[in-house]
Amino acid sequence: MAGVPLPLVDxxxxxxxxxxxxxxxxxxxxxxxxPFIAGSYHEVPVTRDKFTEDGWLRTGDVAxxxxxxxxxxxxxxxxxxxxxxxxxxxxxxxNALMEHPAVPxxxxxxxxxxxxxxxxxxxxxxxxxxxxxxxxxxxxxxAKSFARWQLLERYEIIDSIPRNSTGKFWxxxxxxxxxx
Numbered sequence: 652m653a654g655v656p657l658p659l660v661d662x663x664x665x666x667x668x669x670x671x672x673x674x675x676x677x678x679x680x681x682x683x684x685x686p687f688i689a690g691s692y693h694e695v696p697v698t699r700d701k702f703t704e705d706g707w708l709r710t711g712d713v714a715x716x717x718x719x720x721x722x723x724x725x726x727x728x729x730x731x732x733x734x735x736x737x738x739x740x741x742x743x744x745x746n747a748l749m750e751h752p753a754v755p756x757x758x759x760x761x762x763x764x765x766x767x768x769x770x771x772x773x774x775x776x777x778x779x780x781x782x783x784x785x786x787x788x789x790x791x792x793x794a795k796s797f798a799r800w801q802l803l804e805r806y807e808i809i810d811s812i813p814r815n816s817t818g819k820f821w822x823x824x825x826x827x828x829x830x831x
Contacts, residue, residue: 654721655721655722656720656722657687659685659686660685663682664677664681664716665679665680666678666679673720674715675715675723680710682708683708683710726741727742732769734761739801741758741759744801744803747797748773748775748788748792751791752778754776755778757773757812758820760774760829761826761830770805773788775807776808789803
């Protein structure tokens with residue numbers, strides 16, 4: 652998704668190192684503040700992780716912003732994978748995997764790893780009659796400019812990816828199934 656912020660809404664990108672530049676390349680969590688930003692939802696307790704200490708709403712969206720102010724949302728913070736101190740976008744991996752002709756659907760989740768803290772796991776649905784080769788899919792990802800440390804060491808072939816009521820991949824169900 653891409654677009655510009657609404658009038659009267661202040662927007663910034665933030666990560667562990669602080670505010671990120673609006674250069675179209677740097678990514679961070681979108682944080683917003685302004686007169687139209689709700690302080691809470693009706694009958695839902697406000698938790699400290701929803702707002703920063705200086706009053707910015709943490710949206711949970713990860714994005715880049717170019718010099719003209721166009722926002723490009725790339726992922727959700729809960730779906731990012733932190734592996735060895737580096738962030739891996741599950742959405743970028745999913746989109747690249749689904750560009751392969753044998754893969755109509757792919758959902759990528761984080762699984763615990765003793766060495767790297769987390770590693771990506773791809774839950775893949777194959778086209779009928781297709782054979783699966785991990786090396787072929789990793790070569791496909793390399794051709795899409797992924798670094799070797801971002802490649803998947805584990806794939807799970809499944810019949811279908813569970814979806815929630817809005818039709819989005821229900822990653823909670825996949826995490827419950829494969830994170831053990």
